[in-house]
Amino acid sequence: MTAALPDWLYPPRESGWEADDLDRVPELPRHTELIDGSLVLMMSPQRSWHDRVVRRLTAALEERVPAGWTVEAQMTVRLDDKNRPEPDVIVAAVEYDPDRTRFLPGEVVLAVEVVSEESRSRDRETKPFKYARAGIRHFWRVEDERGLPVVHSYELDDTTRAYVATGIHRSRMKTGVPFTLDVDLDHLAR
Template sequence: MSELPDWMYAPRVEGWIADDLDHLPQAPRHTELIDGALVFMMSPQRPWHSWVVSGLNTALEGLVPDGMWPEREIAIKLDRLNRPEPDVMVVTAEPDPDRTRYDPADVLLVIEVVSPESVHRDRTVKFRKYAEAGIPHYWIVEDEDGLPVVHVYELDQATSAYASAGIFRSKLEHPVPFPVVIDLDHLVSRWKRAKRAAD
């Protein structure tokens, strides 16, 4: 087994901290920090994941009110030891081309599109951590026979935990965090057209 490169060793006994990622250019793209441990996106992403992420980001651009912006694949510094990088989010902070992360107070909605390697993190670890950080809305997008299904959660302020606000297939129509109407099947329309042609 080959030795790990020097940059992969944590610079302190307690592990990595969120600010370290700003000074770690050797790390692979989309490296996250969960409980002080680096998490690398090592498995290749499927086109399905890319279509859904891009489609949701584009759809939200046409839906968000003034003063909000959709962002994709930018980190949130939840606390000293946690800096995940959601697939898509809606933020209220002023745009800054040099920004490398957002604070939880800047984030209204987080969306994770589940991949085979991210199932546990998206459904359990991030589910808990985003809620504890006070992010009001969390969507988890699952692949159901090639079509996106969105599990919508809202933060219960009394418990600081997410409560289910619905499961949406074909069409996502929801009044919060702002009026949302998204044709979910359209997000993967290229795949559906190719599948019909192959059949």
């Protein structure tokens, strides 16, 4: 016997879900993403490693972000009508707004994905492609390498609208883009 799905899980229209629907359906689980018009529900529990890296990276970025910019963990970006992914960390060149429910690509300076087992292909393939196409200038992918975070950094090539690798950072990350930053990466997971 198959249990019936709750009504809120069915798309509100024949053409499927749209980005703004995420703000209109209060029953949606926290951390629901929209990828190509399909809901991605974050139902599996995250590892402590993932949570710790996200929290500590968010704090490290908040300490160094330029005035007038904001850092948010696990907020969605409305890329277009059918895509509203949720990066693990966002740096946006806008003031903090306590009522914000999403960012627009032109506001996002950096999107960060901390790779987990259940999101590996989305974090490595789907989301970076979509972020680049939407014009988000910087992307970081954080991988777990024997318990320590390794940051793979990318910058948008305006001609190809694709990301170009700018580095693989272990132990310490020093960069001048998208702002001056020097982070002890090992501390993020310890």
